[in-house]
Amino acid sequence: MVEPAFKPGMMVRVRDIPVKGHMRTPAYVRGRQGWIEGLQGTFPNPERRAYGADGLPPVPLYLVRFRQSDLWPGYDGSDSLVLDIFEHWLERAEKTHGP
Numbered sequence: 547m548v549e550p551a552f553k554p555g556m557m558v559r560v561r562d563i564p565v566k567g568h569m570r571t572p573a574y575v576r577g578r579q580g581w582i583e584g585l586q587g588t589f590p591n592p593e594r595r596a597y598g599a600d601g602l603p604p605v606p607l608y609l610v611r612f613r614q615s616d617l618w619p620g621y622d623g624s625d626s627l628v629l630d631i632f633e634h635w636l637e638r639a640e641k642t643h644g645p
Contacts, residue, residue, distance in 0.1 A: 550606040550633065552582045557639035558610060560631060568596035571635045578616055579639045583609035583628060591632065606633040 552558060562577040570592055585608055590601025610631045615621045 548588050550585050550588075550608075552585075552606075552608060552633070552636065552638075553613045554582050554584050556570075556582045557641045558582060558636040559609075560610070561635050561637055563635070565593075567593075569593055570621070571631055575610075575612060575629060575631075576616055578612060579641070580610040580612040583611045585609075586630060589632075591634070593632075607631070608633065608636065610636070620622055623631055 557579055558581065559579050560575045560577065561572060586608060588604035588606050591599075591605045592601065595601040607630055609628055611626050611628045614623060614625045614627055617627065
């Protein structure tokens with residue numbers, strides 16, 4: 547079992563990795579901060595599986611919550627968006643805990 551690097555409430559930033567081809571992380575969240583809502587489990591890496599590899603070792607998959615006002619310029623609501631994001635796309639943010 548892979549030990550997850552992040553715990554619920556921790557602030558993370560989505561890495562802005564220049565990737566060609568298949569990826570599971572939307573471009574509009576790259577470089578943005580959110581917080582960990584929970585761990586979904588560990589799964590084979592789908593970005594490697596898309597090209598015929600087995601995707602092993604498994605990678606932790608998190609629920610990450612983002613304020614929509616942090617994603618969309620001029621958004622004045624208080625809504626949030628929750629996405630599944632694999633650990634290799636995440637890094638610790640300056641702020642350590644979510645709201």
